[in-house]
Amino acid sequence: MGESLVITSGKGGVGKTTATANIGAALAMMNQKVVLVDADIGLRNLDVVMGLENRIVYDLVDVVEGFCKLKQALIKDKRVEGLHLLPAAQTREKTAVTPEQMKNLVGQLKEEFDYVIVDCPAGIEQGFRNAVAGADRAIVITTPDVSSVRDADRVIGLLESSGFERPLLIVNRIKPKMVDRGDMMDIGDILDVLAIDLVGVVPEDEAILVSTNRGEPAVFNGSSRAGQAFRNIARRLRGEEVPFMNLAEVQGLWGRLRKFVGLE
Amino acid sequence: MSEKQDVIFTGTKDGLYLVLNDRQDLNVLKEKIRSHLEKSEFFFHGAQVILDVGAMNLDTDEILDIQNAVFSPYGLKIKKVVHGERGGALRRRASSPLVPGALGSASQIQAAGSYRSQSSSRVSESYASGSEAETNSQTQRLVPKPGLTDRLMDSERKEALYREVSRKLLEGARTQTPASAPAGRPVSESGPRVSESGERVEGPRPVVETLLYRGTVRSGQRVYHPGNLVILGDVNPGGLVQAGGDIVVMGALRGVAHAGAGGDVDSAIYALKLEPTQIRIANVIGRPPEGEERGPWKGPETARLKDGAIIIEAMDNTR
């Protein structure tokens, strides 16, 4: 019996799909049987990021509606043994699937695979509820900016109230220059607000853009720093202790606001 | 629906009238009033309400309960209770006596909590809202987190703070006991003049209870309590905590806190780390000045009203 993970964020465009593809590929490279589930129905793009778009015949909605068998809809990634994709339907809406059906589907996949990784759509509506329905663990991803962190906080609140014990956090698109300067305040601040466990920090990396366009996850690229970060995340998810970059200096400057001005 | 409306707010030259359908169950009515107020929070703020209960015979506890559990969080005060003055059209209530004991003063918190959560555990009786609470308030887990308290303070300091907090809370509780409290706290002060409804009533003054909420109040979540409210965790940006009395945040207050929501100008807000988006005490709203440097953390602080303005002070641990 495998484990199901959902990768979610609240805010759009912060790297959910990128993380799903890379963590999934990295786990497969560690000889795990992995299936990536694209729950972003109507806006699918995990298949594009994986470079598997042209092999789609059936999709998730076809499976749920009984048009095909689950096995028929799974696409095998030929670059690495054990990696599979269950694509989303492009022409349907998020309401084509219910949380109950997702739960069922993920349950079935868990019997077959070591890891079921669900790529969640942006937002907190039905698409979100579908994506988290069958997940055992949740990974929340944010970029180091206020609005993304705010949305992550919102999502963590929702996850906690629907029974997720302790969501994990990925901070994506950290600027390497900032890290080099030892200027990692942002991570300290983010952790301070979100108060959940950090599972990885992924640097801003051009290689991600290139790999997205080529349909080749960055973890296949040995020289990509982001690829390395995603490989580390995969190892941590498997329970390995992988040291972080020096977070000891992260100590925030505790802010305070002295005076208040009245509002009309 | 063709049925008569259960809850009607009307503005008149005498003030704000609230006419209740006297054939409806009191708990249903309370809920409807709440959802009404919910939608118009600041519109009504500070208003005095003439409560028209039609043919209903509410006892003191029930009226106090409406004041404390329903009105106070929204800053409303019952001015008087009338029987069908305006709602003359309301038909007499057959006879479906309200269960007194169920709403006795001992269960004020529960009454407040019964809005959405029926849970019997004391902590979960707070009302946490936000879209998730619509569906999940029952399952909302209130788990203590290793909060800032542990990270920021050595144990000595923490000790002093807890002492200060409990002193303050005890003080608050004392003024609620019927015998003492000549002035009382505004929550009791604002208690309805039930006698104006024709009945002479002598009941216990309302007891403001303190609610402990364990966990972080995250963006989109809201916690309110008619009495004092203690948050064992942080209040994040986008989160809202509201209380009829004082608010203590045993962590960082970064969102919005509203103390004295029923109009109590003596209410205060305490936080280990005070850097709110906005602070409200009674009817006064304050926000941090724009563009001010955030200095290093200097310790717990208090926000209170002084001469009608919100001032921030370091919390004095030496007392």
Ligand SMILES: Nc1ncnc2c1ncn2[C@@H]1O[C@H](COP(=O)(O)OP(=O)(O)OP(=O)(O)O)[C@@H](O)[C@H]1O
């Ligand atoms: N670490 C990174 N460095 C550079 N670019 C990145 C990084 N992570 C993501 N990106 C880029 O950001 C964009 C958005 O990423 P992605 O599609 O993974 O986000 P998403 O959260 O899935 O978006 P949506 O909410 O629309 O589904 C892509 O163009 C991707 O290449």
Ligand SMILES: [Mg+2]
């Ligand atoms: Mg995506």
